[in-house]
Amino acid sequence: LPYHKQLDGAKEAAKGSSRIGTTKRGIGPAYRDKIARNGLRVCDLADRDYCWDVVREGAAAANAVLDYYGVEERADSEAVMTRLATVTKRLLALGTDTGAEIRAELAGDGRVLLEGAQGSLLDVDHGTYPFVTSSTTTAGGAAAGVGIGPTLIDEVLGVVKAYTTRVGAGPFPTELQGEEADRLRNLGAEFGATTGRPRRPGWFDGIVVRHAAGVNGLTGLAVTKLDVLDSFDEVLLGVGYQLDGVATANFPERAADIARVRPVYEKEKGWKADTGSCRSWDELPDAARHYLKRIETVAEVPIRLVSVGSARNQIIRVD
Numbered sequence: 001l002p003y004h005k006q007l008d009g010a011k012e013a014a015k016g017s018s019r020i021g022t023t024k025r026g027i028g029p030a031y032r033d034k035i036a037r038n039g040l041r042v043c044d045l046a047d048r049d050y051c052w053d054v055v056r057e058g059a060a061a062a063n064a065v066l067d068y069y070g071v072e073e074r075a076d077s078e079a080v081m082t083r084l085a086t087v088t089k090r091l092l093a094l095g096t097d098t099g100a101e102i103r104a105e106l107a108g109d110g111r112v113l114l115e116g117a118q119g120s121l122l123d124v125d126h127g128t129y130p131f132v133t134s135s136t137t138t139a140g141g142a143a144a145g146v147g148i149g150p151t152l153i154d155e156v157l158g159v160v161k162a163y164t165t166r167v168g169a170g171p172f173p174t175e176l177q178g179e180e181a182d183r184l185r186n187l188g189a190e191f192g193a194t195t196g197r198p199r200r201p202g203w204f205d206g207i208v209v210r211h212a213a214g215v216n217g218l219t220g221l222a223v224t225k226l227d228v229l230d231s232f233d234e235v236l237l238g239v240g241y242q243l244d245g246v247a248t249a250n251f252p253e254r255a256a257d258i259a260r261v262r263p264v265y266e267k268e269k270g271w272k273a274d275t276g277s278c279r280s281w282d283e284l285p286d287a288a289r290h291y292l293k294r295i296e297t298v299a300e301v302p303i304r305l306v307s308v309g310s311a312r313n314q315i316i317r318v319d
Contacts (some may be wrong), residue, residue: 099147
């Protein structure tokens with residue numbers, strides 16, 4: 001709701017240099033209301049009186065917080081209700097019991113694909129807390145989010161780039177800097193889909209992907225944007241960390257520790273060839289295939305798909 005966005009912006013501004021890089025879309029405050037049982041659900045739109053009660057209370061609470069942060073702008077409950085009135089009919093028509101629909105489809109031998117929206121390191125429980133989003137972004141959240149049991153999910157495909165990127169603040173062990181970062185960012189067109197902010201690029205972090213494989217129960221990987229690395233003489237692959245001079249094979253739990261690790265790299269020979277025209281595993285350059293096999297080994301997950309461009313026919317199935 002509008003006051004969620006106001007709260008998000010006010011809190012982020014108050015953090016100054018320690019801000020986490022929120023999109024300021026109100027996601028965190030909306031989840032806060034949900035967990036505090038003060039939220040407004042789509043089905044609640046059918047009861048306008050109930051909506052008024054929730055919005056009045058929410059706006060009053062928001063104004064107290066805005067006042068605390070020294071923000072002059074105030075939440076207007078009447079304006080919020082006016083905006084809700086313009087979308088109520090459309091949203092109620094779209095509302096459904098997603099769990100019931102999916103279970104019925106699966107019972108009839110249908111196929112269902114659930115797609116996650118954010119990376120595993122943004123998961124509120126298993127990510128780089130507090131530099132995370134406000135929800136469960138791992139595969140377990142897919143079942144809870146749509147209303148089905150976890151036993152109905154039989155495959156979990158992890159989508160990763162052939163290198164690593166991050167948007168916003170937070171620790172990033174394999175991050176590149178300066179001209180190297182600019183080169184990879186521009187080759188990969190790495191700019192945030194929501195905010196347009198430049199993404200932070202770096203070399204492939206095998207420890208991060210192995211951590212993601214564990215918390216998601218990955219059955220396979222889809223490695224995208226292999227073609228972005230076509231022009232590099234050599235490609236670095238993160239295979240481990242050192243924390244305070246001690247080798248560690250595990251992903252640290254605390255963001256402060258992740259920020260202190262030094263990555264351990266393997267240098268892989270670049271393939272210096274156009275992979276965009278490849279349509280099968282055997283057509284990929286030897287060095288590219290070797291790089292992908294090392295990713296499999298370090299991440300401990302088999303690669304099922306490789307993309308060498310944005311077109312559908314540039315997706316290679318790996319048998």
